[in-house]
Amino acid sequence: MDRSRTPSGALLVVFNALYWPYLVVTCVLFFVPAFFIFLVTFWQKPRRALHAYTSLWASHYLAWAPYAGIRVEGRERAPKGRACVYVANHQSLVDILAVYGLRLPFLWVSKIENFRVPFLGWNMYLNGYVPLRRGHLPSIRRMLRVCERALRSGSSLCVFPEGTRSKDGALKPFYRGAFWLAVRAGVPIVPIVVSGTGEILPKGQLGIRPRPVTVRVLDPISPDEAAGDDRRLRELVFERMQRELAVLRGQSLVAEPALATIPLEARVPNVGDGSAE
Template sequence: MDDFAVLGIRMTEGYGLSETSPLNSANKRPGVYKRGTIGKTLCNVEAKIVDGEICVKGDNVMKGYYNKPAETAEVIKDGWFYTGDAGSIDKKGYITITGRKRELIVLPNGKKVNPEEIETKIKALHPDMIKEIGVFSKDNGLFAIVLPDFDFLKSNNLVNIFETVRWQVIDKYNRASRDFKKVLNFRIVTDELPRTRIGKLKRFMFPLLAETEVKEVTHEEDPAEEQYSVFKKKLEQLTGAKVYPDSHLELDLGIDSLAKIEMESFIESTYGVSITGQDLSGHSRVKELYELVKNKMVKMTDQVDEGWAKILSTESSQKLKGNGIMVGLFHFFTFVYFRVYLNLKVKGRKNIPKGPVIYAPNHQSFLDGLLMVSSLPGFARRNTYFIANQKHFKKWWRKIIAGSSHILTVNINYNLKESLQKIAFILKKGKSVVIFPEGARTRDGQLMSFKKFFAILSSELGVPVVPVAIDGALQSLPVDTIIPKPGKITVEFLEPVKPDQLSYDEITSKVREDIKQKIQVNISSK
């Protein structure tokens, strides 16, 4: 309407139904206009809200459905017509429609949720990234079906679709929403959401779209080429899934950032072709990536792919930046604050072995990095580097802090391979590193899944992992708060997990389980 007004065209927005012809209310008329509403009722029309539903009464309301007394009784009660539209009326009489009442989701706790309202809010957070979204009830909570704009992801070289949507969109929405309106889980789809002929979402089909089992479809035939057979075999080895030319690398095969790095190494050693993360984001289906490799390949070799051993053996050109002075200053200025105000208790220092170590703490709050600085003994603190998410160090003063102290920033969407090589370089120099395997702070106190890149480093370099259980930090500094509250925080160094004869997954599971058990013991003892 505002766009038409710019052109000098006045328009009036009206609200009515066949049963209440022609209108119940109108907006953009003399003395009546409020953006986002459908205006006020017309003369001789009344409106009220009953249990969240808009009801109207007036000369424009029908007498009933012809020869259908039962259906009439359902919608006309005491002279009021129940429209089926969910909405509200403000103090000045402006009416707002929020959706259809029959589409409201009633949760097990009795709370009613309007899916359209949530979908609109989520899309508004990142309209360029989210093409379509549908929300419904699943497993006693809200679940979303998300269709991203793959052209946007491709043009921005975003290669971790699920993680990007999770943290840049869903988590951002959840942090601003009440508990019962939070989206607990979601699934990425590649096809448009089902709609009726007039464009309304077929919400009854959402549960089928959320199922993990994919219906039988006709796939393209494999190219009859030896190079493709080798290419396909490697993908099946990495993913444990059936691979087809039209399979999406991430959404169908589940290839994550680490698997993509392995694939890059394999392609380089087998086909002599060097590809980048940008190549992978721009060629997201098996056939597209294979055609890229095929066109660049000169000759396929029989060289054995050494995987992570070769990737991490590449010498990094970087020099160890920063010094222990800045870390020491952090410790000096926070020591009393943490011990007195936050009642920090440190346990298990005897479990810290000499030599390079990978510290793997759970992540509860923004305090965790400083808690580690304050908890490590002096000899370990001076030789420890902290791995941090690059997004937290974009401001100039934070970059200065990172550059002058033992902080190495990484970005999972860009140059993760080089970041892992830098971490390996640090460990080879006899230094230790702090890596938060969850990759993000918990939102509810529960441990999230652990990413296994710390286990890969441990296994390939023969470096022990020290699990670190942080408890109480979330209560002291909840998400979206700035000032910590007085509390009781415990940091405990657990027995080292040695990589001997353990697989990447076994190391990851062992570290996570040790931390989980320790936190549960702490909770039960409170």
């Protein structure tokens, strides 16, 4: 099948009529092996076997879909044998599937509501991913403690530092938390840029328009490059991701503010999350 084409008209209607029921049914079916893997590996932290299975489960909805596919670039840039914080741009629910396509070990940081979704959310709990209740200081502080412990014990994290999906695909200002954690734990930030997902399932829509996507891992950025300043680290990562996204999309670079300012930030870092809003 020619994956460079995008279906339209009646073919697109048929695709959606088949895709959504397939997703629902397989979420139920694929949860059964996930639960079995959890039972035989529940004492392990991180639960790498379960996360590897979850990566296959989630990414196949995009990688194997007609007219779609995931092109992975730069996976070899991911640090080997040490923890890091992966940060990715966010424009669609499909971003999660695309990032899973990297098949890299990490823990998602995600809003608590996602953990309540039947089967998918239950699997997030089984994986030991980190929940976050937005706007709730005790939850944010707990999340930061859990994330810092995970990084210091060798587990990587993955977050969307914009905190929500971008409607126009432009990179939104970053929240502080992921960069604060990287500085505290002394681990690098690894930027990930995702291109094409916004056209598949834009924010606020349910109709899917399948097409190939590209997921590119960029070179790690050490906190030392920012002299241990999480604000400067945020700016460096934002600038690099913004530049790389423009290259991927064949667009001219338009400067946007790198830093998000929120009332909570004066008291406690906010990490963004690894979910879609």
